[in-house]
Amino acid sequence: MVSIGAREIYDEVIGLRSEVRSIGQQAEGVRDELDDHEARLRALEAWKYALPVAALTGIGGAVVAVVQAVAK
Template structure:
């Protein structure tokens, strides 16, 4: 082996990592964490806006549903009236 045998106490062997390399990696990691923090803040803000939109849409749907319930009742009433008028017209023709 070049440089002699690797001791059991030094698992990296001839590789040395200095304080500068560790510091540079720490700064790079810090920048990445700051970037992720900003992205998480954007996602949280978007989630809040989506929640507001969902609440608004739910209110609109409920309002539309409340306004639609008379339509089937009105249709049934019109059909009953038309049947009554048809029966009356038929009875008047027959006499």
């Protein structure tokens, strides 16, 4: 017959508590990393949408310069 006493149960609960704390700390690290990735993606998306506007502005400036050069 196997007998499990209060001390064994207590020791297991204490062990479980430390494991839960460890998992919580790992989750915090993952959350920080996820926030960093999210910020990087947002920055890339901002460049993605700003790039066509910059390209059009550059092309427009080049066209104006060519027209001015030809008009002289």
